[in-house]
Amino acid sequence: MRFDYFARKRWNALAFGAALILVTLAAVTITEYNVVKGFTSIPEAIRWAVSNFYPNEKSLEKLPSIYDKLVETLLVSIASTTVAAVFGFVFAMMGSQAMGVGGALAFVSRSIATLFRNIDVAAWSMILLLSFGQNVLTGYFALFFGSFGFLTRAFMESIDEISSSSVEALRATGAGYLSVICQSVIPSVIPQLLNWILFMVETNIRHATIVGILTGTGIGFSFTLYYKNLNYNAAALVVIVIVGTILLIEWISNYVRRLIL
Numbered sequence: 001m002r003f004d005y006f007a008r009k010r011w012n013a014l015a016f017g018a019a020l021i022l023v024t025l026a027a028v029t030i031t032e033y034n035v036v037k038g039f040t041s042i043p044e045a046i047r048w049a050v051s052n053f054y055p056n057e058k059s060l061e062k063l064p065s066i067y068d069k070l071v072e073t074l075l076v077s078i079a080s081t082t083v084a085a086v087f088g089f090v091f092a093m094m095g096s097q098a099m100g101v102g103g104a105l106a107f108v109s110r111s112i113a114t115l116f117r118n119i120d121v122a123a124w125s126m127i128l129l130l131s132f133g134q135n136v137l138t139g140y141f142a143l144f145f146g147s148f149g150f151l152t153r154a155f156m157e158s159i160d161e162i163s164s165s166s167v168e169a170l171r172a173t174g175a176g177y178l179s180v181i182c183q184s185v186i187p188s189v190i191p192q193l194l195n196w197i198l199f200m201v202e203t204n205i206r207h208a209t210i211v212g213i214l215t216g217t218g219i220g221f222s223f224t225l226y227y228k229n230l231n232y233n234a235a236a237l238v239v240i241v242i243v244g245t246i247l248l249i250e251w252i253s254n255y256v257r258r259l260i261l
Contacts, residue, residue, distance in 0.1 A: 081151075092153075161189075
């Protein structure tokens with residue numbers, strides 16, 4: 001019986017691998033992608049980048065402008081994350097099984113979280129462009145909606161993992177819903193919630209660059225502007241600033257995690 005189980009698992013794995021290879025070959029054939037040419041062009045691309053894509057003395061004059069756009073990007077990312085965390089916590093409390101809300105309210109809350117979580121930030125940007133145009137507000141709402149869906153689901157799972165004994169004990173003493181939240185739920189899950197918020201801030205700073213390209217705002221717009229004007233030296237400086245900022249934010253985030261967890 002045990003042999004049959006492992007044999008079936010092995011055949012399933014082989015069948016999946018064969019199907020994946022067939023799909024890959026079909027995709028390469030339909031798109032007319034030249035695999036050999038794609039890999040052999042990598043050295044040439046590296047040579048071009050080394051020869052053209054680097055900051056020079058003239059591009060450093062753009063640094064104050066790049067810095068202003070970077071600050072705008074950081075502020076939008078942090079603001080959208082923190083506001084989304086507040087709304088996400090409220091919806092997570094309504095959808096959590098541990099809180100025992102249940103019924104239509106929990107179903108609606110979970111459905112909204114699932115819907116918002118499965119629409120990518122780039123898709124939100126394109127949808128909102130139709131209503132708000134190319135401005136900071138479009139980028140803010142795109143990051144907010146994406147963060148809201150993710151954080152609601154993450155908060156919901158964190159709340160469901162807490163022990164229900166403390167919640168039941170407080171309810172047995174006649175404590176109200178808000179008292180249970182403040183005295184049991186929040187103290188139990190706040191380290192996990194802060195961890196998810198920090199993770200979302202990191203993610204949104206990365207997403208904000210792509211959103212800025214689509215919405216014409218922030219440091220993403222600076223990169224697009226310089227690149228389209230063939231100012232590759234300034235575009236390279238933007239990339240270096242973005243990478244440095246992401247590494248710094250990640251270091252700060254890890255340091256804060258070590259303090260609170």
